[in-house]
Amino acid sequence: MEFLEEKLKRNGYKITKHRRAILNIFLESEEHLLTAAEIYNRIISEYNNINFSTVYRNLEAMTKANVVKRFNLDNGVNYYELNEGVHHHHLICLECGQTKITNYCPLKEPKFLMIHDDFTPVDHKLEIYGYCKKCNKG
Numbered sequence: 001m002e003f004l005e006e007k008l009k010r011n012g013y014k015i016t017k018h019r020r021a022i023l024n025i026f027l028e029s030e031e032h033l034l035t036a037a038e039i040y041n042r043i044i045s046e047y048n049n050i051n052f053s054t055v056y057r058n059l060e061a062m063t064k065a066n067v068v069k070r071f072n073l074d075n076g077v078n079y080y081e082l083n084e085g086v087h088h089h090h091l092i093c094l095e096c097g098q099t100k101i102t103n104y105c106p107l108k109e110p111k112f113l114m115i116h117d118d119f120t121p122v123d124h125k126l127e128i129y130g131y132c133k134k135c136n137k138g
């Protein structure tokens with residue numbers, strides 16, 4: 001939390017009660033990826049005078065400050081997650097939407113580096129869709 005607040009400050013963004021509340025929601029959430037609507041629904045129980053556009057604007061500011069990352073998944077919905085600086089990919093259940101993270105990255109494989117030794121990747125996206133253990137039954 002402190003490290004994330006420091007990052008906000010360092011990147012020129014103020015720490016407001018709303019931004020702190022949003023950080024808390026991420027930290028307390030069992031899900032890894034959250035939509036703006038989900039964050040709004042959780043924050044409203046604490047700040048009943050906050051509106052959706054305020055939550056959205058804060059999420060965008062926090063994205064610019066690199067504290068939060070925004071993802072656009074195949075379903076066209078934007079998801080947000082904390083940017084904790086650890087490279088990972090997502091395993092997303094098509095049935096219940098549960099997201100797990102994996103530290104496996106194909107770009108780190110020696111084979112990849114061997115095949116593409118004349119290319120320097122700077123960014124990549126990889127989301128793996130499938131069924132979680134619970135939804136795979138039957």
Ligand SMILES: [Zn+2]
Pocket residue numbers: 032081088089090101
């Ligand atoms: Zn993630």
Ligand SMILES: [Zn+2]
Pocket residue numbers: 093094095096097098131132133134135
């Ligand atoms: Zn599932």
Ligand SMILES: [Zn+2]
Pocket residue numbers: 087088089104105106107124126
């Ligand atoms: Zn990767």
